[in-house]
Every structure is written in C-alpha cells, then in structure tokens.
Amino acid sequence: MNGFSTPLFYIVAAIVIIPAVLMVSFRNLIYSAVAMIVSFTGVAIVFITLNAELLAAAQLLIYVGAISILILFAIMLTKQRSGEIQLFFHRQAWAALPAAVILAAVLGVVLGRGRYNYAPRPQNPATAQLSRLLFNQYALPFELVSLVLLVAIAGAILLAKREKRR
Amino acid sequence: MTPLQYYLALAAALFAVGAWGVVARRNIILVVMCLELMLNAVNIALAAFSNYSAIGPGRGEVFVFIVLAVAAAEVAVGLAIGIAMYRLRERLDVDELDDLKG
Amino acid sequence: MAFFEHLIAAVVIAVAAPALSAIVFPFAVRRLSGFMSDRLGPNRVGPAGLLQPMADFLKLLLKEDITPDRSDRLLFMLAPVIAFITPVLAISIIPFSQGFTIANLNVGLVYVVAFGSFTVLGILLAGWASHNKYSLLGGLRSVAQMVSYEVPMILNIIIIAMLVGSLSLNNVVGAQGRVWFIAVQPLAFVVFIIAGMAELNRTPFDLPEAESELVGGYMTEYGGMRFGFFYGLVEWGNATIWSLTGATLFLGGWRGPFAGSPGWLILKVLVLVFVVIWFFSTFPRLQIDQLMNFAWKVLIPLSLVNLGVTGLLIILLPNNFLPPVAAFSWVSVIAFILLFQPVLKKSLIHKRLRRAAA
Numbered sequence: 322m323n324g325f326s327t328p329l330f331y332i333v334a335a336i337v338i339i340p341a342v343l344m345v346s347f348r349n350l351i352y353s354a355v356a357m358i359v360s361f362t363g364v365a366i367v368f369i370t371l372n373a374e375l376l377a378a379a380q381l382l383i384y385v386g387a388i389s390i391l392i393l394f395a396i397m398l399t400k401q402r403s404g405e406i407q408l409f410f411h412r413q414a415w416a417a418l419p420a421a422v423i424l425a426a427v428l429g430v431v432l433g434r435g436r437y438n439y440a441p442r443p444q445n446p447a448t449a450q451l452s453r454l455l456f457n458q459y460a461l462p463f464e465l466v467s468l469v470l471l472v473a474i475a476g477a478i479l480l481a482k483r484e485k486r487r
Numbered sequence: 488m489t490p491l492q493y494y495l496a497l498a499a500a501l502f503a504v505g506a507w508g509v510v511a512r513r514n515i516i517l518v519v520m521c522l523e524l525m526l527n528a529v530n531i532a533l534a535a536f537s538n539y540s541a542i543g544p545g546r547g548e549v550f551v552f553i554v555l556a557v558a559a560a561e562v563a564v565g566l567a568i569g570i571a572m573y574r575l576r577e578r579l580d581v582d583e584l585d586d587l588k589g
Numbered sequence: 590m591a592f593f594e595h596l597i598a599a600v601v602i603a604v605a606a607p608a609l610s611a612i613v614f615p616f617a618v619r620r621l622s623g624f625m626s627d628r629l630g631p632n633r634v635g636p637a638g639l640l641q642p643m644a645d646f647l648k649l650l651l652k653e654d655i656t657p658d659r660s661d662r663l664l665f666m667l668a669p670v671i672a673f674i675t676p677v678l679a680i681s682i683i684p685f686s687q688g689f690t691i692a693n694l695n696v697g698l699v700y701v702v703a704f705g706s707f708t709v710l711g712i713l714l715a716g717w718a719s720h721n722k723y724s725l726l727g728g729l730r731s732v733a734q735m736v737s738y739e740v741p742m743i744l745n746i747i748i749i750a751m752l753v754g755s756l757s758l759n760n761v762v763g764a765q766g767r768v769w770f771i772a773v774q775p776l777a778f779v780v781f782i783i784a785g786m787a788e789l790n791r792t793p794f795d796l797p798e799a800e801s802e803l804v805g806g807y808m809t810e811y812g813g814m815r816f817g818f819f820y821g822l823v824e825w826g827n828a829t830i831w832s833l834t835g836a837t838l839f840l841g842g843w844r845g846p847f848a849g850s851p852g853w854l855i856l857k858v859l860v861l862v863f864v865v866i867w868f869f870s871t872f873p874r875l876q877i878d879q880l881m882n883f884a885w886k887v888l889i890p891l892s893l894v895n896l897g898v899t900g901l902l903i904i905l906l907p908n909n910f911l912p913p914v915a916a917f918s919w920v921s922v923i924a925f926i927l928l929f930q931p932v933l934k935k936s937l938i939h940k941r942l943r944r945a946a947a
C-alpha cells in the first residue's frame with residue numbers, strides 16, 4: 322500500500338509479537354494455542370500490508386484453519402494426567418532468554434545494515450504474477466510439494482493407527 | 488511508507504521468540520508450535536523482500552507458498568509422532584524422549 | 590463513497606445481517622418445519638406468531654447464566670465470540686449490487702472459505718471449555734466434519750473460479766450476465782449444497798448437535814443468551830453467509846430479470862435458506878462414519894473429476910467452453926443422482942457393513 326503509515330505498522334507488529342511472547346510464557350497449553358492463533362492472524366494482516374492478498378488468505382486458511390486446529394486436537398488428546406507440570410525454570414530455560422535476545426539483536430543489526438536495492442512498487446496485486454510464476458517457472462517445486470504433502474498424509478495416518486491388540 | 492527494515496526487524500524478533508520457545512519449554516507440542524512461529528517469521532521476511540524488490544513481485548510469494556505447504560506437512564507428521572509417543576509413554580517431556588540417544 | 594461512510598455502512602451491515610437472521614430464521618424454521626410435518630408452528634404470540642422471536646429473546650435474556658464448575662471461564666466466554674467472527678467478516682466480501690461491495694477484494698473467493706475457519710475454532714474451544722465429555726466429543730466430531738467437507742467446498746469454488754477466470758466475487762456476478770452458473774455446473778451446485786449442509790452442521794449432518802445423540806454437542810453447557818448467541822447468531826449467521834455465497838456463485842447474485850438490485854440477492858438468499866429448512870424437515874441423520882466416508886470417498890473424487898474435466902475443456906476450447914462444460918455437468922449430475930444408490934449397494938462399504946452386522 323502506498324503510504325502505509327508507520328503507526329499502523331506498529332499496531333500490526335504488536336498483534337504479531339505480543340501474543341507470540343505470551344504463547345511461550347503461558348503454563349496452560351490451550352491458552353498458548355489461542356495466543357498462537359492471534360499471532361497467526363497478525364501475520365495474515367502483515368501479508369495484506371505487503372500487497373500479498375492471496376498469501377494472507379492462504380495463511381488464514383492453512384495456519385488458522387488447519388494447523389491451529391491440528392495443534393488444538395493434539396493438545397486435547399494428550400492432556401497429561403497429573404496436570405501441567407511444565408518445569409519452566411529448568412537448566413536450559415535460564416540461558417534461553419538471553420540467547421534469544423542476542424539472536425534478535427544480531428539478526429536485527431545484520432538485516433538493518435544491509436544495503437537493499439529496493440523500489441516500493443505501486444499497488445499491484447501479486448496474485449496474477451504469483452500464479453504465472455508458480456505454474457510456469459516453478460512448476461517443479463509445486464509438484465514436489467504436492468508429493469511431500471502426500472507422503473505426510475500417508476505418514477500421519479500410519480503413525481496414528483492404533484496397534485491391534487492380540 | 489514503512490521501510491523494509493521494519494518488516495525485517497519484525498521477522499527477526501518473531502524468529503527469536505520462536506527460538507526462545509523451542510529451547511526453554513519442555514512440552515513437545517509447544518516446541519512444534521514455536522517452530523511454526525519461526526517459519527512464520529521467515530515467511531514475513533520473504534514476503535517483505537518480494538514486496539520491496541526492484542525485480543518485481545511474485546518470487547517471494549511463491550517461496551512463501553512452498554514454505555506454507557511444507558510447514559503444514561511437517562506439523563502433521565510431527566504431531567502424529569508426538570501423539571504416538573504419548574500413547575507409548577504418557578509423557579510429553581522432551582527431556583524424557585531420549586530413546587535414540589547414543 | 591467516503592471512507593467513514595463506507596466504514597459505518599460496513600459495520601451496520603456486518604452486525605445487522607447476523608442479527609436479522611438470528612431473529613427471522615429460527616422462527617421461520619419452526620413454522621415451516623411445522624407446516625411440513627402437517628402441524629402449525631408457534632402462532633400464538635402476535636399476529637400469526639410473528640412476535641415469537643421477541644418472546645424467545647426475552648426468555649433467553651432472563652435465564653440464569655450458568656458456567657460449568659471446573660470449566661475454563663475465559664475460554665467458555667470467548668468461544669462464541671471467536672465463532673461469531675465468521676459471519677461478521679464474511680459478509681463484507683459479498684457484492685450487494687453493482688458497485689457496492691464493502692470490501693472489493695481481488696481474491697474474495699478464497700477469503701470466503703478462509704473466514705470459515707474461525708467458526709471451527711470457536712466450536713472446538715467451546716467443546717473443550719465446557720469441561721464435559723459429551724461436549725468435547727461433540728466439538729471434536731463437529732470440527733472433523735466441518736474440516737472434511739471444506740475440501741469439496743473449496744474444489745467447487747475453484748471450478749467456479751475457473752469458469753469466471755477470476756477470484757473476485759464481483760467478477761463472478763459479472764460473468765453471470767447471460768446464464769447463471771447453476772445451469773452451467775449443476776454438479777458443482779449439488780456438491781456445494783451437500784458440503785454446505787455439512788459446514789453448517791445442519792441435517793442431515795447435524796449429529797454433533799443432535800439431542801438424541803450428544804445432548805447438545807458443543808452447545809450443551811451454554812444456556813440462556815449464550816445459547817442464543819451460538820444458535821441464532823453463529824449458526825444462522827453462517828447459514829446466511831452460505832446462502833449469500835451460493836446465491837453469488839450459482840444464482841447470479843444481485844442480477845434479476847429487469848434490473849439488478851440487492852432485493853434480488855435477498856430473494857435468492859431466502860430461497861436457499863428455505864432449502865436448508867426443507868432438508869432439515871425431510872432427511873434423517875447420517876452417522877459420523879457414514880458422513881466422513883461420504884465426504885472422502887464420494888464427494889472428493891467426484892469434485893476432482895469435475896475439476897479435471899472442466900479444466901481440460903477450458904483449455905481445449907478457450908473460446909466457447911460453456912456448452913461442453915454444461916453438457917458434461919448435467920450428464921454427470923443426473924448419473925450421480927440415479928446411480929448413487931445402486932452403486933452404493935454393490936460397493937464394498939455396504940458388504941462390509943452387512944457382514945459386520947451379521
């Protein structure tokens with residue numbers, strides 16, 4: 322969007338980052354999952370601001386509509402009997418937070434100082450160009466991805482089958 | 488017009504939050520969820536580069552589509568493995584799932 | 590239109606449409622299903638019972654607000670709100686008349702399906718937050734059913750997108766100038782109706798909320814106005830959205846014989862809601878394994894074949910592909926309707942069921 326203002330960007334960034342941080346800190350897994358869903362919706366909004374409307378729709382469809390439900394199913398089916406014994410402050414967790422902050426700082430500095438040859442393009446839907454590329458130049462990755470999905474389906478079904486009790 | 492660097496900073500922050508979650512939490516399902524956060528961060532970066540690129544739009548979005556599909560496949564298989572381990576052990580603690588340890 | 594007027598119109602329509610459908614349609618279903626069962630529905634309150642919705646509304650408001658004891662209070666209250674996101678957002682992409690859509694998106698067709706995922710989430714969280722085995726089971730079954738039937742729905746929407754050449758709903762209505770798509774692809778329309786019934790959790794696919802099976806499914810613990818929220822606003826709001834989508838995709842949207850106007854769209858929505866009520870009164874319920882089998886083993890192959898043949902015909906005859914597509918679709922829908930029962934009888938599923946029952 323031409324002139325997508327920075328204050329709006331901060332709001333959208335808050336919708337993405339704050340639920341993500343909450344997600345990592347909640348004890349209750351379902352609350353984490355709901356925070357993750359909010360974060361995914363925020364990422365969809367980020368895609369809309371980047372002129373990628375079809376990506377935003379795909380993000381909503383795939384992440385919010387399928388992956389989140391899959392994760393919620395997994396959480397609901399694996400509730401541990403003895404309650405939530407998330408030993409949050411174990412050995413590794415103390416080192417994790419400073420490490421993550423350092424990681425963010427390093428990435429931020431490296432990416433921020435790069436010199437980018439960029440031209441903000443006018444309001445142009447990427448959908449036509451995306452589909453043209455996807456089916457002409459990148460048709461092989463497209464077909465390979467469908468193969469990967471097929472293998473994943475078969476694998477998940479096989480793993481989820483219960484052993485027949487003899 | 489927000490500069491490209493802001494989107495990249497957002498992607499970096501989200502990636503770091505996901506990395507923190509993967510290392511700090513012990514429930515395997517939460518680890519998979521944080522992996523998804525990291526993949527989302529990568530998607531944001533790719534889409535941002537594609538939007539601001541001088542060549543033209545499209546390539547970044549193609550890459551994002553591929554990552555979306557592979558992430559979905561990975562979540563399905565990862566969670567299937569997690570549920571299978573839960574059925575076997577009734578524990579979802581990553582520190583206790585160490586059967587393949589050498 | 591200026592930005593703020595557009596915004597206010599958007600908010601009014603987005604809130605008024607589910608609210609109106611929550612007022613009108615539950616009453617309509619009771620009256621109409623009564624007529625179809627050779628009895629009168631509620632006709633005492635007000636002239637011909639027209640004030641019955643008001644009486645229901647007051648009754649629901651005055652009921653005690655019970656939250657289950659060990660449930661997750663926050664999620665319990667949040668779940669209907671999440672489920673309500675779908676009707677509110679999805680109404681913004683429907684073209685009401687030429688030049689008036691709240692949000693004229695280039696990829697509107699994909700968004701229609703994408704918004705449906707919020708209701709699925711709301712139902713899942715409602716089933717979980719009720720802390721009740723039957724609610725959880727009902728919620729899980731409902732979600733499995735809705736997610737399974739999204740696939741034939743999406744495949745049929747892709748067929749329509751191929752016929753139009755665009756993903757924008759305005760272009761879909763624009764392309765139906767001479768002939769409506771129901772005449773071009775009746776097979777897609779039939780599968781759309783079937784998948785839509787399953788998406789809306791209506792009979793014959795309403796096992797998750799059947800009173801004789803799971804008490805109330807995911808809605809069991811929701812009483813008073815919370816029930817009114819789920820049943821009226823969410824369920825009938827989604828029915829309105831589905832009818833709007835069907836009317837736009839297959840019945841020509843706001844087009845009418847003389848001049849296109851929103852009135853024609855509303856008339857078509859009423860027709861499709863009547864179809865929903867009609868199915869509700871006539872069909873028996875399908876079991877959960879029957880309906881999952883039907884989705885994965887019948888509807889998806891059928892939709893894939895339809896998709897493949899339509900695509901092939903569009904590529905081979907890029908100039909006038911409508912007649913061959915229509916011919917193929919009419920032949921296959923008639924074949925499907927006539928041959929479904931005999932083929933099912935001879936199929937392995939049936940043999941296995943009979944062997945299991947014996």
